[in-house]
Amino acid sequence: MPDLYATISEVDPSVQERLAVVLEMRAADARQLEMLESYLSEINFPPDARVLEIGCGTGGVTRTLAQWPGVSEAVGIDPSAVFLSKARELGHAIPNLSFEKGDGRSLPFDDKSFDVVVIHTTMCHVPDPEGLTAEAYRVLRQNGWLAVFDGDYATATIATGDCDPLEACIHAFRDGFVHDKWLVRRLPAMIQSCGFDVKPMRSHGYVEAGTGSYLLTWIDRGADVLLQAGRIGAEKAEALKAEARQRSDNDNWFGHIAFASILATKPE
Template identity: 70%
Template sequence: MPDLYADISNVPPEIQERLAGVLEARAADARQKEMLNVYLSEIAFPMGARVLEIGCGTGAVTRTLAGWPGVSEAVGIDLSAIFIAKARELSKGVRNISFEIADGRSVSLADASFDVVVVHTTLSHVPEPKELLDQAYRLLRSGGWLAVFDGDYATATVSTGDADPLNACIDAFRSGFVHDPWLIRRLPALMAAAGFSVQPARSHGYVEEPQAGYLLTWIDRGADVLVQNGRIGGDMAEALKAEARRRSAGNEWFGHIAFASILARKAV
């Protein structure tokens, strides 16, 4: 099953609406906010910085960027018209923010028009990541910063022991919602090939226990993928979802994934 996010503009509207809710719920998670603030704090934003987020979804990170010290303007782009409409709705009243429907691999924005480009949990969903990185390089001014944050999806687990059945849902989620689960491990070489000077990666461990949070949505979506692929029936899918909730209610839940942030600069 292909990654839904990779072709999000052609996904049925009702599914896009549901995914919009997932994106906002994830952005509201305290640990997700902490990881975002950590890597943004490592960027030397110039005063009056113009910032672009590629793959902005519903605009949660773009909204943070709009309020970041030194930022004069934040622009978000995404392929999904539904996500962009939601982003505009949620950012009403924010004067220095705007959103456009655009593909990060082919952007009509002017050369050297941004000081910082952020790609947050997006690049692993892109079929041609080098094309997006080339666009980021073109859009940045001399000395500009690129920040990429994404999951190391190969590390994701909700296991509490050997052969945990819930991990089948995690595996299915990866196959249905992530184009390249190994992308973060190849990313420094891809960034260097695009012309960037790459800084060492920072690892961010994300743990949920003893109750479920964002990773519970992976169980639900992974179970649905298993049904769609004919691997299990509807009753089994509901049983897996119920087991995840039982563990969370009983304070027996454990979930983990490692994220990574990698910063790079365009030469002066």
């Protein structure tokens, strides 16, 4: 199954609404915020920085960027009108924040018009990440910063033993929601080939142990992918979701994924 995010504007609006809820659930997760703030704090934001987030979804990351010290303006761009409507609603009280509809591979912005470009959990969903990175390069000023943060989805697991049936949901989730699960592993070479000076990649472990939260949505979405693909029936899909909830209720849940951040600058 193709990645839903890769063709998001063609996806049924009711499905986009459900994904908007998941994006805001993740934005509210303290550990996710910690990872975001950890890599943002490594960027030398120039005074009055103009910042762009490509693939902003409902705007959780862009809201953080708008309120980051030294940032004078934060702009988010995304192809989904449903996500952008939510982003505008949630960000209406932040004066230096705005959103535009568009594709990261053909940005509607002038050359050298931003100081920092952030691409947060978006690049693995976009066919032609090289085109996306080239556009980030074009709109960045000299000495501007690119920050890419993404899941190393090949590491994602919820298994607590051999042949754990819930692990099939994780594989299905990756099929239905991640265009390139290996992207992180070729990011340094790819970003460098677009002309950037690349800093060392950092790993950020995300674990849910005992009670489940965001990763339970992977089981739900993976079970739905298996159902839609005709691999299982509705009853089994519900049983897999219930098994995950039961583990969480019994304090037996486990889920882990390694995320990675990579920073790069545009040379003089």
